[in-house]
Amino acid sequence: MIKTIISEGLPVDEQLLIRKKIVQNGTGQKRICIVTGTHGDELEGQYVCFELIRRLNENIQFLDGTVEVYPALNPLGVDSVTRGIPTFDLDMNRIFPGDPNGHLIEHTAYEIIQDLRGADMVIDIHASNIFLREMPQARINVKMSRKLIPYAKMLNIDFIWIHDAATVLESTLAHSLNVIKTPTIVVEMGIGMRITRDYGNRLVDGIFNMMKKMKMWSGTVSKDISHPMLSTTGKVCFMNAEASGIIIPSVSHSVDVKKGDLLCQIVDPFEGVILQNVLSPVDGTVFTLRTYPVVYEGSLIARIFSKTPCHDSL
Amino acid sequence: MKQEILFQMKSPYRDDFKIQGFRFGEGEKSVAIVGAMRGDEIQQQFTCSQVVKNLIELENEGRILPGHEILVIPSANHFSMNINKRFWAMDNTDINRMFPGYDKGETTQRIASALFEQVRGFKYGIQLASFYMPGEFIPHVRMMDTGFQNTKLAKKFGLPYVLIRKPKPYDTTVLNYNWQVFDTQAFSIYSGDTDTINKESAKIAWLSILRFLNSMKIIDNNIHDGYNSCVLSDQDLKTIKSNQAGILYSLRGAKDEVKEGDLLAKILDPFTGAVRSEIFSPVDGTIFFAHDKPLIHQNTVMYKIVRF
Numbered sequence: 104m105i106k107t108i109i110s111e112g113l114p115v116d117e118q119l120l121i122r123k124k125i126v127q128n129g130t131g132q133k134r135i136c137i138v139t140g141t142h143g144d145e146l147e148g149q150y151v152c153f154e155l156i157r158r159l160n161e162n163i164q165f166l167d168g169t170v171e172v173y174p175a176l177n178p179l180g181v182d183s184v185t186r187g188i189p190t191f192d193l194d195m196n197r198i199f200p201g202d203p204n205g206h207l208i209e210h211t212a213y214e215i216i217q218d219l220r221g222a223d224m225v226i227d228i229h230a231s232n233i234f235l236r237e238m239p240q241a242r243i244n245v246k247m248s249r250k251l252i253p254y255a256k257m258l259n260i261d262f263i264w265i266h267d268a269a270t271v272l273e274s275t276l277a278h279s280l281n282v283i284k285t286p287t288i289v290v291e292m293g294i295g296m297r298i299t300r301d302y303g304n305r306l307v308d309g310i311f312n313m314m315k316k317m318k319m320w321s322g323t324v325s326k327d328i329s330h331p332m333l334s335t336t337g338k339v340c341f342m343n344a345e346a347s348g349i350i351i352p353s354v355s356h357s358v359d360v361k362k363g364d365l366l367c368q369i370v371d372p373f374e375g376v377i378l379q380n381v382l383s384p385v386d387g388t389v390f391t392l393r394t395y396p397v398v399y400e401g402s403l404i405a406r407i408f409s410k411t412p413c414h415d416s417l
Numbered sequence: 418m419k420q421e422i423l424f425q426m427k428s429p430y431r432d433d434f435k436i437q438g439f440r441f442g443e444g445e446k447s448v449a450i451v452g453a454m455r456g457d458e459i460q461q462q463f464t465c466s467q468v469v470k471n472l473i474e475l476e477n478e479g480r481i482l483p484g485h486e487i488l489v490i491p492s493a494n495h496f497s498m499n500i501n502k503r504f505w506a507m508d509n510t511d512i513n514r515m516f517p518g519y520d521k522g523e524t525t526q527r528i529a530s531a532l533f534e535q536v537r538g539f540k541y542g543i544q545l546a547s548f549y550m551p552g553e554f555i556p557h558v559r560m561m562d563t564g565f566q567n568t569k570l571a572k573k574f575g576l577p578y579v580l581i582r583k584p585k586p587y588d589t590t591v592l593n594y595n596w597q598v599f600d601t602q603a604f605s606i607y608s609g610d611t612d613t614i615n616k617e618s619a620k621i622a623w624l625s626i627l628r629f630l631n632s633m634k635i636i637d638n639n640i641h642d643g644y645n646s647c648v649l650s651d652q653d654l655k656t657i658k659s660n661q662a663g664i665l666y667s668l669r670g671a672k673d674e675v676k677e678g679d680l681l682a683k684i685l686d687p688f689t690g691a692v693r694s695e696i697f698s699p700v701d702g703t704i705f706f707a708h709d710k711p712l713i714h715q716n717t718v719m720y721k722i723v724r725f
Contacts, residue, residue, distance in 0.1 A: 111716050112662030112714065112715030113662055113714055114663055114712035115663075115687040115688075115712070116688070190551075191549070192549035193587070197586075197587040198587070204656060204658075206717060206718050207715065210716055270586050270589040271587055271590050272586075274585065274586040341521075341522075343521060343522065343523065347428050347429050398429075399426065399507055399524045400426050400527065401522060401527040402507075402523065402524055403523055
């Protein structure tokens, strides 16, 4: 069943529609929700929604509970290649828990929270942006980590990043749900405006694995579930461009590097000179890597997870 | 006046990005004024340029009082303004959501850090701001309720209203909030427009800044006292939302005084022109904010009215 949770008029002959697919079977009361498409340029979650529903439809007899899939919380953005909400200035993932008396979009955010409230688990899928490629990873606020890490480990991802509590992040969907006791894990993977099928399949395997452990799924699940690195066992090192120019990469994404390895060069095509050799400051795993070639001073180039301390790390 | 480059960054192919500052007087760091931080804040840039123009004249006449330093930064994002973008030209991030900034972080974090380094430590901070909803405002001073705000000072701008609002989590990364946290009395001036120049409301804004500087004995520039500002909070504003979508036919705008039952606007069917909805004022009051785009979504804020 497809249910419309938001229907608001747009000026000319169109409704702003936010819809969810409800897949239900058996008598189980457990409910998980898969949400994505908050940022209209992050499309990795589209494949996850498709593949999850496809597999559920083919083996519905093994489901005992409810799976709700929200493919596009920002349908205007997804359908118009727009990261934010067209006509609205604020990042949708900075206006939760919303406001029932606020602007249309703030009201929409409020209704989304009400609809998700009470789920046994929410997976909020993001896909970085058009500049950076991310290894499949969960991002969890340190305050929620004790409860959420065991679930994140079920998701067949490579990395769990426990981040500090920042006030600005209190206005995200995940934080807003977690504070009302609706457990929510943010998954980041892949890159904006593209679909990485392998990552999508892995996460779907992970979701079924999680459902099995939650006793919502009695069918077979992948036996090849990965054991993610946990950020608290090391450090995350950030590398930012110190020159404006064009990046020529020297390593691939998700590889292990040694301290001093060349990650990329920032070059000046006018002069034919190298402006910066970007070297790894540590031994570690490149879990974020810039793919968009044009950089300004400060543009994020890579994040490396290292089990040894590094300069400028979080 | 000393014109200085406060921050400079190379671009792959464009001209260098520079933030320019205009420094007046010497002595205590009295007031920092920041204009456009978003590329569509043309009104804010224009207003700031008029502040600079007036301060140059005042300085030439010896009317900037001794012991005070004034720093004006008319533009912190002309890379976006020059190509008609609101947010940072490269990655669409908002400089005014990056404060206090981080000098080793991403580009807009570095810009925010460099800007904040220049404007922190001043006794007063004034930002010419714009709003995230399209519309026209009554000129007013806006302050965040951080516990550090001083409404008596805000009234010295002589604008009709001072609005105090509770910060939301995303507000903690804007300039105004961080100024206050770092001991600067911070004021955001809303002159009513953003991407067009309204000379009348811009003049109200720049005169209010000169009035404040005069009142704080930073300049010698006697002008009329302006309004005895009314101090408001969000709860003092009656919000009217659209119950239909369509073409907006506005009959009343910001600054208008209205009576309960007055017709404020009609929402028209975009195909037939039929009236889908008539919007009436639920209270007697003054229109503080009015949506001013020709199309309106359903369930969108159309008006905010200050009750009499």
